[in-house]
Amino acid sequence: MAKMGLSVRDGPPxxxxxxxxxxxxxxxxxxxxxxxxxxxxxxxxPRISVVIRNTGxxxxxxTVPGWLxxxxxxxxxxxxxxxxxxxxxxxxxxxxxxTERLEIALAPGEFQEAEIPIGSIFNLRARGRYTVKAWxxxxxxxxxxxxTIEIR
Numbered sequence: 440m441a442k443m444g445l446s447v448r449d450g451p452p453x454x455x456x457x458x459x460x461x462x463x464x465x466x467x468x469x470x471x472x473x474x475x476x477x478x479x480x481x482x483x484x485p486r487i488s489v490v491i492r493n494t495g496x497x498x499x500x501x502t503v504p505g506w507l508x509x510x511x512x513x514x515x516x517x518x519x520x521x522x523x524x525x526x527x528x529x530x531x532x533x534x535x536x537x538t539e540r541l542e543i544a545l546a547p548g549e550f551q552e553a554e555i556p557i558g559s560i561f562n563l564r565a566r567g568r569y570t571v572k573a574w575x576x577x578x579x580x581x582x583x584x585x586x587t588i589e590i591r
Contacts, residue, residue, distance in 0.1 A: 455490060455552050461586035463572075468495020469545075471585040473573050476554065484558025485590050487512070489573050491583065493545035501577040505539035506553035507532065510573045514561045517568045528560035557590075567591075 460472040469491060476486040489510050493499045503509035514522040524532070543551060555573075563569060572587040 455488070455550070457490070457492070457550070460490065461588075462492075463574075463583060463585040465494055466583050467578055467581045468493060468497065468499060469577060469581075469583055470494050471573060471575065471583040473571055473585040473588050475571075475588055475590050484556065485563065485569070486554055486556050486558065487571055487573075487588070487590075488552055488554055489585065490550050490552045491543075491545070491575070491577070492550035493547055496547055498544060498546050499577070500542065500544045503541045503543055503575075503577075504537050505541065507555065508537050508539075510553065510555065510575050512555060512557060512560070512571065512573045514557055514563070515570045516563075522561040522563055522569065525560060525562045531560060 457472075460474050462470040462472045464470070472490045472492070474488045474490070476488050478485070489506075489512075516522055545551065557563070557571065569590045570587055571590055573585045575583050577583060
């Protein structure tokens with residue numbers, strides 16, 4: 440498999456700790472949270488974890504156009520300006536790449552996580568300080584806005 444460019448890692452299953460997260464405002468029985476993913480290497484580019492959770496009492500079903508196109512992420516630099524999208528990010532987010540459609544069904548209390556490589560999508564200066572938030576539209580007329588985090 441190594442010759443095919445594939446690698447397999449055998450590690451523990453990923454666990455999302457909901458107790459350490461802050462959440463945005465609830466809308467239509469759903470909430471959104473953004474959390475920084477700790478970097479194992481000091482030179483690694485920042486990534487975030489975005490979680491959508493059903494806090495209502497009924498099952499929520501909606502369709503997303505792939506996680507990168509479902510979530511809108513805003514990254515602001517230390518001076519408050521919006522971080523520009525990188526050339527790689529422009530290529531990654533081209534409308535013609537929007538071909539995936541995922542049906543999401545969340546029972547009460549259930550959640551889905553997406554990891555977003557913001558350090559690859561945005562031009563972030565090394566060793567900078569950034570604020571990050573996300574939002575999405577799971578249903579017509581419903582906007583979920585996450586908490587805001589700071590990444591260094």
